[in-house]
Amino acid sequence: MQKLLLTAISLFCCAVLHAQGYEITVKMKDYKQGTLYLGHYMGKSTYLMDSTQIGPNGVAVLKGKEKTPGGIYLVVMPGRQRYFEMLLDKQQTFSMTVDTANLMTGTVYMGSPDNDLFLSYNKFLSAMEPENRELQRLLQQKTKADTAKAVPLQAELFKRINTKREEIVTQHPKALLTSIFKLMKEPEVPQTLPKKADGTADSTFPYRYYKAHYWDNTDLADGRLVRTPIYEGKLQKYFSQLVVPEADSVNAEADRLLAKTRADKEMFKFTLWWLTNTYETSPYMGMDAVFVHLVEKYYVPGDATWLTEEQKNKIIARAYTIAPNLIGQPAPPLVMEDSTGKPVSLYNVKGKYTVLVFWDPTCSHCKTEIPRIDSAYKALWKNQGIAVMGVKTEGTKEEWSAFIHKNKLTGWVHALDAQQKTNYRRLYDVYSTPVIYLLDEKKKIIAKRLGVEQLIGFLQHLDKQTTSNTTR
Template identity: 45%
Template sequence: MLLISCVLAKAQTGYNIPITLKPYKNTYVYLGYYYGKMKALADSALLDANGKGVFAGKEPLPGGIYFVVSPRKEILFEVLIDKQQKFSIAADSASLPNNVTFTGSQDNLLFHLYTRFTNQIGGEINRTNESFKAAKNEKDSAKLRIRLKQLTDRMQLYRDSMIAKNPNTFLTALFQAMKEPVIPPAAKHPGGKYDSLYAYRFYKSHYWDGVSFSDGRLVRTPFFEAKMEKYYKELVVPNPDSIKQEVDHMLLYSRSNQEMFKFLLVHFVQKYVNPEYMGQDAVFVHLFEKYINTGQADFFTEKYKDFMFKRAYSLMANLIGQPAAQLDLVDTLDKPASLYDIESEFTVICFWDPTCSHCKETVPKVDSIFKAKWKNEGVTVYGVMVDGGKDLWKKFINDNKLSGWIHAYQLPSQQKQEEAAGKPNYRQLYDVYQTPILYLLDKDKRIIAKKLTYLQLDEVIDLKLKNKKI
């Protein structure tokens, strides 16, 4: 009896999806899937002379939205994969997506009906949008706006009906996750008047109502990552502390599903290791310290772990708001020229190389704005020669009349002492792996801004001075 049970259990594992796909024959077709914004292939099937083949494997496929791909690598139609992984597909590429038949999969029967409906409504929406663009007066535009709303409402009503009739299906989980909050009418806002702050808070607090972060199937859909990016772009305050709080919240709720946890952590690491906005690298450092360096992310390759380790330690010492690392360097006469000996309202550190073409163009411009403006605003420029050699460095300073700066470099003997002591060098402490690089420090040598252009740095100085006067 036990042997029979084991055989039955083994027979029920894996997936087996026979497919008949006209007019293809004696060729391969493919089963692909979404993974966030990416697409990948999961399997292939060789069609015989009658256009018949089988997608099959010993291990079950992870749940999600998959798609059938033609021999020419074109997506033909989508397929839902969930617990039931033994069903058949019959289709004719000449009449897609309408002529697709699923046998043995209730989810895909419902999904196919929905796909046909959305194609019909989607076509009407596209035509209405084109008419809206060509509208010649406000009266026509108003009519078309009403029509667009009617069409989108029909789409949502269809989804709501599907949810009500089929509450426990994968398709319902997808519809719930795709839903966006509907802001209450103005009459229901505090005081009975439209309140933009209330609307924002309501929308944000209900944005994830239909999403379960323990549902790993959502990572294999074309909309989940886009929904997440919209949330962080439009609804989360873009300062590092706010982002860290949101990220931790999501990762906490995904703990029960390794697939979702992995997807989210990889997404956040890749987004914030080289962030769009200055200062958000603090989010990556937070992720590294809390999750990666504590052994909670063993799914990263050793090569990528090494990259993250080095990147994190190159950022830890130069996060916005932190005290800048000490620079015990010497000037052109090899006399001490320490960063922390500077007494100034602001200090601009300029890491540069006299042989670097970009530096040759930028450094004189930094000098021009320094002499024309910054000097009178209490700004000191601390120029650090990174490479290029002392002779070329001094020649460039003299040729371009870079007077008024504190020029500094590291003696070879200082560098050897650092290496012998196992201390991080200034390249690591300031993440200097290209030139020129500019940092802006306040009077206490805390980092205000980094890796901006000299014009952007000027805007920050103006803003700081303006705020100081208020």
């Protein structure tokens, strides 16, 4: 069972709908005491929002003064180890009798048409369970004979499920379950490939068609969908598999999607949060430019109205810290001094490329990585005209000099900001060590925050690319 989070992020403060509120009466067959909880999805995460005590007659009443936004909710049993899902939408006053031996399909609702529909669908799926178990058994065997049996069985099960969903969509066009099923619907790509101008089949057509029609069935003005785990999964798939992983392409797609969600505050809020969080914390180099773009376009003008000034300012400050050191930008100038007190300027360092390393002689990770950088410099980079500039961040000048001498870090340009004039931490976002940047001949940032092996591989890739271009 899923573990429910006990606290919600401030971005997800519930929209208050001044109405009758909700009142859900739950009759438990096997519980005479304990705490019953009400939870909800926010994307793929789950949050507890209410609780009540189960009376000696097995009855618990979950009640709130304000109506809660539509979506998939969770009724969580005492002990928080078991739960089942239900739908909440317009009708939020109803009762249910819960069969704890079969939480999903054994529950009976009174006065909740949405959950009657949801229950009927779950019973339909439950009736298919023997066939599904057989399918899983065949797939696990992995023999040709079993695979041959599994393919038509899988196709038949998918067909029946899709037929059932289409039936619900047709008969209940305004139901929450219909919006969920439409969100889950995949584009059907034509099997026949169109011809290109030269008469050959266009092999890129399936991808382009699928991407172009990916959001066709999703109502991006339906805020109920953010309180399901499905919308976040759809976002994740689109941006990780269908959008070119390059900042300008991601920015354009993000803007296009956000424009379509503006009709609903909750949909816009969640989509902007997801994009912001995804690209601020992206492990892929260069994607922080997307985070900066989002902040400049949506947070600075004040579109994130749900945030406090303090929350908004923290996000903006983070973007302004990253902005000066985005890939493609000129590296911020650094004028420091060497161990003898003489001036050292980053822009005076000559090299086809410059490896700029911020490091600390007392840092355990630096003690491992800095000698590895030096080995790569002496074995590979020096003969290729690649320079290395190291900048001390912590430790005393004596510790720094001793480390350089002990590890024979010769050939480097060594610098420190003894007078603390450069503000390098903010300019290069240096709050841990080591931090590595790769600059081109004109000191434009072309890579950053790489490990040593990644840096070696990246430079080899650049060398091959340069060789390829010169031989054409």
